[in-house]
Amino acid sequence: MRIGIPEALYYHDYYPLWEGFYRALGAEVVTSGPTNKTVINFGVESAVDDTCLPVKVFFGHTRLLAPRVDYLFCPRLVSVEDGAYTCPKILGLPDMVEQGLPNLPPLINTSFDFREGRVRLWAAIREAAKPLTRNPWRVQRAWKTGLSRLRVYRELLTQGKTPEEARQECLAGARLTRRGGSKGTGRSGLCIGILGHSYSIYDRYINHDLTRRVEGFGGKVITIDMVPPEILHQEAVREEKPLFWSAGRKNMAMAKYLVSNHQVDGIIQLASFGCGPDSMVAEVVERRVRRNGRVPFMLLNLDEHSGEAGLVTRLEAFMDMVRRRRVG
Amino acid sequence: MKVTFPHMGNLHIPVATLLRDLSLEVVVPPPTNQRSLSLGVRHSPESACFPFKLNIGNFIEAHEKGADTILMAGGVGPCRLGYYAQVQKEILRDLGYDFEYIILEPPRGHIGELWEKIRRLNGGVTVKQVIGALRLAWEKVLALDAVEKALHHLRPRVVFPDQATAVYRRSLEALDKASGIARIRAIKVHTLDELESLPRRGGPKPLRVALVGEIYTVLEPFANLSIEERLGKMGVEVCRALFLGDWIRSNLLLDALRLKGGMDVKEAAKPYLNRFVGGEGQESVGYAVLSARRGYDGVLHIAPFTCMPEIVAESILPAVSRDYNIPSMTLMLDEHSAETGIITRLEAFVDLLARRRGQRKEMEQLERIPGD
Numbered sequence: 091m092r093i094g095i096p097e098a099l100y101y102h103d104y105y106p107l108w109e110g111f112y113r114a115l116g117a118e119v120v121t122s123g124p125t126n127k128t129v130i131n132f133g134v135e136s137a138v139d140d141t142c143l144p145v146k147v148f149f150g151h152t153r154l155l156a157p158r159v160d161y162l163f164c165p166r167l168v169s170v171e172d173g174a175y176t177c178p179k180i181l182g183l184p185d186m187v188e189q190g191l192p193n194l195p196p197l198i199n200t201s202f203d204f205r206e207g208r209v210r211l212w213a214a215i216r217e218a219a220k221p222l223t224r225n226p227w228r229v230q231r232a233w234k235t236g237l238s239r240l241r242v243y244r245e246l247l248t249q250g251k252t253p254e255e256a257r258q259e260c261l262a263g264a265r266l267t268r269r270g271g272s273k274g275t276g277r278s279g280l281c282i283g284i285l286g287h288s289y290s291i292y293d294r295y296i297n298h299d300l301t302r303r304v305e306g307f308g309g310k311v312i313t314i315d316m317v318p319p320e321i322l323h324q325e326a327v328r329e330e331k332p333l334f335w336s337a338g339r340k341n342m343a344m345a346k347y348l349v350s351n352h353q354v355d356g357i358i359q360l361a362s363f364g365c366g367p368d369s370m371v372a373e374v375v376e377r378r379v380r381r382n383g384r385v386p387f388m389l390l391n392l393d394e395h396s397g398e399a400g401l402v403t404r405l406e407a408f409m410d411m412v413r414r415r416r417v418g
Numbered sequence: 419m420k421v422t423f424p425h426m427g428n429l430h431i432p433v434a435t436l437l438r439d440l441s442l443e444v445v446v447p448p449p450t451n452q453r454s455l456s457l458g459v460r461h462s463p464e465s466a467c468f469p470f471k472l473n474i475g476n477f478i479e480a481h482e483k484g485a486d487t488i489l490m491a492g493g494v495g496p497c498r499l500g501y502y503a504q505v506q507k508e509i510l511r512d513l514g515y516d517f518e519y520i521i522l523e524p525p526r527g528h529i530g531e532l533w534e535k536i537r538r539l540n541g542g543v544t545v546k547q548v549i550g551a552l553r554l555a556w557e558k559v560l561a562l563d564a565v566e567k568a569l570h571h572l573r574p575r576v577v578f579p580d581q582a583t584a585v586y587r588r589s590l591e592a593l594d595k596a597s598g599i600a601r602i603r604a605i606k607v608h609t610l611d612e613l614e615s616l617p618r619r620g621g622p623k624p625l626r627v628a629l630v631g632e633i634y635t636v637l638e639p640f641a642n643l644s645i646e647e648r649l650g651k652m653g654v655e656v657c658r659a660l661f662l663g664d665w666i667r668s669n670l671l672l673d674a675l676r677l678k679g680g681m682d683v684k685e686a687a688k689p690y691l692n693r694f695v696g697g698e699g700q701e702s703v704g705y706a707v708l709s710a711r712r713g714y715d716g717v718l719h720i721a722p723f724t725c726m727p728e729i730v731a732e733s734i735l736p737a738v739s740r741d742y743n744i745p746s747m748t749l750m751l752d753e754h755s756a757e758t759g760i761i762t763r764l765e766a767f768v769d770l771l772a773r774r775r776g777q778r779k780e781m782e783q784l785e786r787i788p789g790d
Contacts, residue, residue, distance in 0.1 A: 138733045140723065140750050166693070175496035178696040182730030185691045189737040201693070331504055334495030364465065366498050366726040370505050373463040377508045391465075 091222060093117045093198070094159030096151035097124060099144055099180065100167060102253050102288040106243040106260045108163060111236035115222040115229070120159050122151040125295035129154060130394050136190055142364035143393050144289050145179050145186070147296065153191055161221050162195050168203040174336040177367055196221075242266050247315040252301070253292050280309040280412055283348040285375065286360030287337050287368070288315070290392060297360060297390075298398045300405070304358075307409040312354060314344045321347060338371040345375040349382050356386040356412040358405075363393035386412050419518070420445045421539070422485035424473040427637030428562050429662060431594045432555040437489070439551030440540050445485035447476040450640040454479050459753045461509055468641055468722035468752045469634040470502055474509060481515050489539075492523035497696035497727055557599050561606040563661040565589050568613050570658065573650030574624035576616040583647060585612050624655045625771050628709035630702045631720040632728050633665055635751055642720055642751060643760050649718075652768050657714060659683075659705035660698065683708065690734045699727030703734050710742035715771045717744060723752035745770060 093112050095101065101121075109119045122129070125147055133150030156162060164184050167176045175181065184199035200218040204211060219229045242264050246256035282304050284291055291297065291313055301311050314322070325343035326332055333339040341359075348354045359375055361368035372389055379387040388408045390401065421437055422445045423430070430446050437444045448454070454475025461478075462471040477488060493500025503521045510517055520535060536548060569586045573579045589609035596602045627649060635641045636658065646656045687704035694700055706717045719735055721728030732748045739746045747767050749760065 138729060140732060140748075141729050142724075168693075175696075178496045178699060178726035179730055181496065181693055182691060182695040182699065182727075182733070185693075186730055186733040189690070189734045331492075331501075334500060364724050366467070366724060369463050369465040369467075369724070370498055370501050373466070374505055374508055377512055381512070 091117045091161070092120050092159045093161045093163055093221075094120045094122070094155040094195070095163045096122050096148055096155055098122075098148040098151045098293075099183075099289055100176075102292040104240065106257065107236040107240040109236070110239035111219075111232050112163075112222070114232035114235040115219055117222055120155065122155040125151070125293050130295075134394055137186075138190070140364070141179065141186075142366070143296070143362040144287065144365065145183070146394065147289070147293070148183070149187065149190065152187055152194075156191065156194050159195055161198050163198045165218065166199055166201040168201055169205045170202070170336050172205055173332065174334050174339055176337070177335055177365075179366075238266075244315070248318060250316055280307075280355045280409070280416060281312060281353060282309040282409075282412070283312050283344070283354040283357045284360065285314065285341050285344055285357060287341075287362070287365075290360040290362055296392055298396075298401050300358070300360070300390075300401075303402065303405055304409070307406070309355075309409060309412075312348070314340050317344060317347060333367075333371070335367040335371075338367045341371050342375060345379060349379055349385055352384075354385060355416055356388070356408065358408070359387065359389045361389060361391050363391055386415065419443065419487050419539075420485045421487045421489050421520075422447055422477065422480035422483075423489040424469075424476045425450045425638065425640075426469075426634055427639070427662065428566075428590065429637070431562060431590065432558040432662075433489075434594070435558055435597075436551050436555035437539075439554060440536065440543055440547065442540055445480050445483050447480040447483070447485075450476060450638065455640075455753055461513060463505075465724055466505075467498055467725055469638075470498070470506070471753065472638070472641065473502065474506060477506065477510060477517070478513075478515070481517070486516070487518040487520065489520050490522070492521045494523075495696065499697070554597070554599060554602075557602045558593055558596070559663045559666060561593055561602050562590075563663045564606055565593075565609050565613075566661065568610050570646060570650065570656045572613050572616065573647070574653045574655045575618055577619045578616070579647075579651045581616055582613055582650075585609060585616070624653050625716070625768065625775065626655045626657055626714045627716045627718050627768075627771070628705060628714045629656050629658045629718050629720065630660075630705040630709070631698065631718075631731075632702075632722060632725050633660055633698055635720045635722055636660055637662065637665075641722070642749075643755065643757055645718070645720065645749075645760070645764070648761065648764060649768070652765070654768055654771075657709065659701065659709075686711075690737055691730065695727045695730045697725065697727035699731045702728060702731035703738060706735055706738045706744075706746060707742065710738065710744040714744070715775060716767065717746035718767070719746060719748040721748070721750055723750045723754075725750075745774070 095105065095108055112119050129147060129150035132153040133146035136153055137146045137149040152162065152164065164187055166184050167180055169175050184197055188194065188197060198218055198221065200214050202214050215233050216226060216229050219232065223229060239260050243256050243260050245266055246259055246264065247253065284301065304311050322340050322343040325346045326339045329342065333342060345357065348357060357379055359372050361372040376387060376389055379385055386408065388404065420443045423433055425447060434444050434446050450472055454472060457478045458471035458473070458475030462474050490503040491499065492503060503519060507519060520539060522535065536543060565586060569582055573582050576582050589605060592605045593602060596605055629636060629646065649656050683701050683704035686707040687700045691700050691703045702719055709717055719732065735746045735748065747763070749763065
């Protein structure tokens with residue numbers, strides 16, 4: 091049995107969990123590979139014009155993967171934490187995919203809603219395992235395997251590993267170890283905070299290898315995944331009205347954390363064209379960071395047309411400014 | 419304290435009545451116009467949704483008229499509306515406007531919470547006064563909806579559609595000024611009579627088009643470039659799914675009482691979109707299905723550009739179209755929508771519907787030829 095997982099949207103947040111889960115149930119897990127030109131073209135062709143870049147990318151990956159698998163993993167992630175949703179388009183994603191792409195293999199489109207409590211969640215997990223087994227003990231064991239993989243993965247990300255490195259170490263059987271602090275807390279080089287959805291930060295094709303480029307300019311990158319979730323949670327609940335989008339909530343908290351801890355020399359906010367939450371969150375973050383006035387800020391809007399040269403020029407100028415401020 | 423609130427179609431009529439009857443000073447923003455649009459666009463995030471931008475314009479223009487307090491709806495998502503007020507606050511603050519905010523978050527079953535908010539507006543208010551004000555405002559909502567429904571029905575059927583529109587406009591003014599339930603009812607009856615008595619034109623039954631989509635764009639003629647009037651003049655009967663009263667009933671009253679309304683719509687949407695996706699996304703799909711079942715000629719789906727729930731609906735509507743053999747068209751509207759572009763698309767859509775109807779008639783006649 092081959093189960094396909096598109097490398098888009100929440101892939102970077104949960105892949106080790108899903109992969110661990112389905113492998114433990116005896117399935118072969120197939121992914122669509124990193125985003126490339128074909129993926130983008132497929133996505134632009136298949137999704138409605140008005141939708142956001144990330145959903146187009148998801149459509150592209152799904153179309154690429156569909157002919158190669160028996161089942162397509164396309165869950166409906168309604169909510170991943172209490173009091174928050176993901177976003178409307180992710181709520182409607184399986185329906186959009188089903189209506190928009192022809193000749194799909196059967197979808198595993200289980201709804202996951204973490205606000206509904208353990209019983210419902212457990213039912214959802216069993217539903218997601220249905221193509222493979224109905225044995226609840228096997229399902230439970232597999233879920234635990236997945237969860238422990240996810241925990242190791244998150245820990246590795248906190249330590250500053252890239253998702254690729256972390257995934258490989260997970261596969262190689264890395265264990266949970268608390269190595270003190272994230273790598274290189276010393277403040278010798280420039281430190282740049284990158285904010286945005288995981289699928290904007292980690293999709294190197296979409297953001298034109300932003301992380302690598304910042305590092306090339308001598309900057310060290312800090313992302314949301316490198317800050318312990320507890321800290322972000324504390325910042326988030328202090329908000330007058332905590333956001334009802336999980337990713338936006340984290341993004342906002344991260345911005346606050348970076349500004350108040352004087353840890354960074356600059357902040358780059360990534361936003362996707364057509365993303366509803368981004369349009370609001372990035373606006374508030376930009377206004378707050380600018381009002382504070384201590385940290386240089388740049389908003390990068392990503393879309394399927396964004397040219398590499400434009401991005402590089404802006405990044406170069408931004409890094410120059412950050413460096414001059416540091417020296418001056 | 420001078421309270422203002424954003425426009426949404428005729429919403430200002432009942433809301434201003436309600437607030438005035440609670441002995442508050444009300445500043446109704448000037449009707450949404452080109453200037454509110456450019457002010458809103460200038461100061462809003464580029465990819466914020468269209469209603470957000472028009473709200474900002476309304477607020478700035480209300481401030482010029484002396485408003486100092488904003489009454490705004492809240493929400494719990496996942497649609498952006500629930501976070502409008504917070505972002506608008508940041509923007510207006512940076513612009514130097516010093517507003518007080520009263521944000522009506524859905525009261526999650528606490529009627530006391532709502533009461534507290536009302537007391538914050540006016541400390542000396544009594545329960546009796548509140549009930550009276552609510553009744554009067556609600557009566558206005560009902561009258562507005564009745565008049566508007568009659569207008570949509572008659573506009574394609576009268577000789578001079580502009581006459582019908584003029585009668586409707588006059589009734590809006592009268593309803594705005596009316597104080598007293600008897601007076602409101604009298605205006606309603608009078609307007610309906612007046613509309614009925616307009617000279618009718620003969621000819622075939624008008625085409626019927628269902629107008630579905632996001633509530634603000636559906637209700638606000640400035641945002642939808644008066645799409646209903648345009649269609650009416652083309653001889654098309656607009657069958658709108660959502661009226662102000664329905665929206666208030668399902669979003670404010672039933673929600674507060676934790677009841678779920680509109681089950682038939684959700685039931686109809688089920689095979690295509692079996693889930694609430696925020697805003698009116700699921701309703702748009704459901705109403706499209708219901709319209710097809712009722713034998714309408716087409717479905718017109720309108721929404722602000724980048725509206726998340728309606729993009730989900732837009733992706734799914736082609737499937738409804740295919741299964742029920744009913745044409746549908748989505749128009750995404752924002753500050754860039756050009757009148758000519760919209761008119762051209764509307765005309766093409768209406769032509770298509772008319773031709774289909776003609777073909778259907780021919781088919782029926784062919785089938786009726788005996789011995790064939």
